[in-house]
Amino acid sequence: MSNHPFSLSVIAAAVLYVCHSTNAVAETVTESIDNINNQLDLQQSSVSLFHYRQNDIALGLTGATILPQAPHQDVTITHASATDGVAILQDGVFFSPAPYSGTQLVLQPNLKQQQKVSFTGMTSVTESSQAAFGKLDYQSVQISPNKYATDINLEGSDNSAINGGVIVSGTTKQNGMLLALDYQSASDDVGYRVPRDADSTQKDILFKIAAESLPGARNQQTTEFSYQYSSQDVDRGSLGLTSIDFALNPAQLYSAASTDNIEDERQRYVLAHKVILSSTSTMATDFYYQSYSQQSQDMRFVDGIQIDGALLSGIAMFEVAPTADGMNLGSLTQNNDFSGFGIQTKGVSMYGQHQVTYTARYHTDKAEMRLGQREWLWGNDLLLTPTTDDEYALTYTDDASVYSSAVDTKLNYGQWSINLGLGYEHVSVSRELDDADASINAVDFSDDGWSPSIEVAYQSGAWSAALQAKQAWTAASAGNVEQTAQKALQYQLALGYQQDAFSIAISGYMHDYDNQHLSCIQGMVCDYEQISLQENISDVSVVGADFSLAYGLTFDHFSIPFKAKYQFTQAETDNADCNDLMGCFAADSQLPWVPEQQLTLSSGVIYGDVSIMAQALYQSELGYQGAFTNDRAIDSQWKVDIAAAYHFSEQHELYVRVENVLDEDLVANSTIMGYQGQSEMTTYFGYQGHF
Numbered sequence: 001m002s003n004h005p006f007s008l009s010v011i012a013a014a015v016l017y018v019c020h021s022t023n024a025v026a027e028t029v030t031e032s033i034d035n036i037n038n039q040l041d042l043q044q045s046s047v048s049l050f051h052y053r054q055n056d057i058a059l060g061l062t063g064a065t066i067l068p069q070a071p072h073q074d075v076t077i078t079h080a081s082a083t084d085g086v087a088i089l090q091d092g093v094f095f096s097p098a099p100y101s102g103t104q105l106v107l108q109p110n111l112k113q114q115q116k117v118s119f120t121g122m123t124s125v126t127e128s129s130q131a132a133f134g135k136l137d138y139q140s141v142q143i144s145p146n147k148y149a150t151d152i153n154l155e156g157s158d159n160s161a162i163n164g165g166v167i168v169s170g171t172t173k174q175n176g177m178l179l180a181l182d183y184q185s186a187s188d189d190v191g192y193r194v195p196r197d198a199d200s201t202q203k204d205i206l207f208k209i210a211a212e213s214l215p216g217a218r219n220q221q222t223t224e225f226s227y228q229y230s231s232q233d234v235d236r237g238s239l240g241l242t243s244i245d246f247a248l249n250p251a252q253l254y255s256a257a258s259t260d261n262i263e264d265e266r267q268r269y270v271l272a273h274k275v276i277l278s279s280t281s282t283m284a285t286d287f288y289y290q291s292y293s294q295q296s297q298d299m300r301f302v303d304g305i306q307i308d309g310a311l312l313s314g315i316a317m318f319e320v321a322p323t324a325d326g327m328n329l330g331s332l333t334q335n336n337d338f339s340g341f342g343i344q345t346k347g348v349s350m351y352g353q354h355q356v357t358y359t360a361r362y363h364t365d366k367a368e369m370r371l372g373q374r375e376w377l378w379g380n381d382l383l384l385t386p387t388t389d390d391e392y393a394l395t396y397t398d399d400a401s402v403y404s405s406a407v408d409t410k411l412n413y414g415q416w417s418i419n420l421g422l423g424y425e426h427v428s429v430s431r432e433l434d435d436a437d438a439s440i441n442a443v444d445f446s447d448d449g450w451s452p453s454i455e456v457a458y459q460s461g462a463w464s465a466a467l468q469a470k471q472a473w474t475a476a477s478a479g480n481v482e483q484t485a486q487k488a489l490q491y492q493l494a495l496g497y498q499q500d501a502f503s504i505a506i507s508g509y510m511h512d513y514d515n516q517h518l519s520c521i522q523g524m525v526c527d528y529e530q531i532s533l534q535e536n537i538s539d540v541s542v543v544g545a546d547f548s549l550a551y552g553l554t555f556d557h558f559s560i561p562f563k564a565k566y567q568f569t570q571a572e573t574d575n576a577d578c579n580d581l582m583g584c585f586a587a588d589s590q591l592p593w594v595p596e597q598q599l600t601l602s603s604g605v606i607y608g609d610v611s612i613m614a615q616a617l618y619q620s621e622l623g624y625q626g627a628f629t630n631d632r633a634i635d636s637q638w639k640v641d642i643a644a645a646y647h648f649s650e651q652h653e654l655y656v657r658v659e660n661v662l663d664e665d666l667v668a669n670s671t672i673m674g675y676q677g678q679s680e681m682t683t684y685f686g687y688q689g690h691f
Helices: 008-014 029-037 056-061 243-248 309-320
Strands: 039-041 065-067 076-078 087-090 114-120 135-140 149-157 162-172 175-190 196-211 221-235 261-278 281-302 327-351 354-378 384-386 391-413 416-433 443-460 463-474 486-499 502-518 535-554 558-573 577-579 583-585 597-607 610-619 637-646 652-659 667-671 674-677 682-690
Touching: 029 039, 029 114, 029 443, 029 463, 029 486, 029 502, 056 065, 056 114, 056 558, 056 597, 056 610, 056 637, 243 674, 281 309, 281 354, 309 327, 327 391, 416 463, 535 577
Parallel strands: 087 135
Antiparallel strands: 039 114, 065 076, 114 135, 149 162, 149 682, 162 175, 175 196, 196 221, 221 261, 261 281, 281 327, 327 354, 354 384, 354 391, 391 416, 416 443, 443 463, 463 486, 486 502, 502 535, 535 558, 558 597, 577 583, 597 610, 610 637, 637 652, 652 682, 667 674
16 A cells, blocks of 8 residues: 555545544554453353343443442443543444433443443544543444344243343345344332332334445445334332341332332434445444433432431331321432434545544534422321322423534554544533522533544554553533533553454553542432532542453363453542532542442353353442441442353254342442342343244
């Protein structure tokens, strides 16, 4: 390939016209190391054996830091202590419907309808500010190149769970189509003195239709339209238990929390178009629209006061010995609607041996929030009777519009490469109040940020190394009173080795925050006003190291796959601080939602048609539930799942899976309101068919 002169003026002009799709990705060495060690193929035998719809261990294997969650809740992730600016994408498009307005929103796709998942910490400047501090990217199941293909899955468990799904796809001539349906249902026995059932149902639909170039088209091109629908209905208390009650039975919840429920529905449309302009240039464009509606109710108040440890003990005493007057309780109610629309494009061109990527994105979203409280009487018969209707004391609408563009150049000189990137983003944010008596403020502001980056990399055979530095920036949300963006200087040194079925990677990093955002995340006890806030923590220092190892031992009659991911993160505040979400904490203290250590393991034996695998997730102590006191911390803990499968023909497979083998030690959330246990040990029996 001949060398041609390289002009920055050409790049500057092209960025105005050419924009993004991850189908045409210019990988840096850092990204290639991440893909080797932080990517999980959900269809490989050692992983598909578990047939997860949603699982934290799978995400832990990709390198994301997992915050504990209760059953039937979406998994919350962080990276290097950041909760804001960590994007959840699917096929390169935002999965959460309102990544700018709905900062407290957590959504994860159904893993059964995904093909791969990867996590990237030091993201490229082309990903925009919403992925400036980390990116979890799913690749949905692809249309089969065959004329007809079907995957079927059916399973049930010893706690009355019923899951089933089917994926049908095929390609004829230049057209392809895919339809994926999935249904999940579970019912657990909960309650303390009064037996209750915690029910959960979820439905997921994924539809795709694709076409290649039309006859006579000047350039080779592909177009794919996809539609995604999901709905969930969960009735499960989140009030929790006192430490004494938890020691007796971690799976039980108080009867007072039996009214807790959440109903949500989301729709997502994406039109992706890719054009091969020449042998050295491609351009791809995505149009997307997504909407999300949510209604929820959580028991959180006694006589109008937010429940803390003392009030929780009072609830426990009342449930053991009810009084004639009963108890006045209150629930936090929400009725929210989110929507987002955007267009993003990416162009990749080769200039001799050098590569240039130019991107642009326009995004707009809206969050219409209605939050309030409902009053209940808890009688001496332990029945809950509503005494008021839903009263939305706080109603507001957040709007955001965003324009971003970036240029990323990869200059190759033999075994060496230099990667230079520069991104720019402009964000406009507004908040309109529908209630004049609300205690929050209306806002209307704009902010701009630049994100430069540089990487120097070296590759020689199976070895690769990269030194990267970047300035990351994420705009403030409407709930940020100071309207201060999150900024950090990021440095990382990564080393990787890959040879056949063996790969290893080591990375050390340092992130120096001028300001870090914090919103109401799972595990915090937030009232309706706190949900609307975004707090700032100044001067946060993060030092960490990741180590991953993967190999596959193959013998004459069996094989042993193995993957391990260890993460060490020390995230400390430099100054003492107080805020409305976290209370007060001392200087040089570990951020409470950041485990210092996380270890994820996957291994087993595949012998002919029989497979036996185990996966495990370990986290050191967490204490992210306010005031930073030891009596509210979550102790270090293990979560272990095991599975076995038998392929009795090429098309048919039977399996058994046991989740949470160490159930008596597992705490999902430890909040001011007490402890909340994960699901107890559950056994699933299932069938998988491929036709």
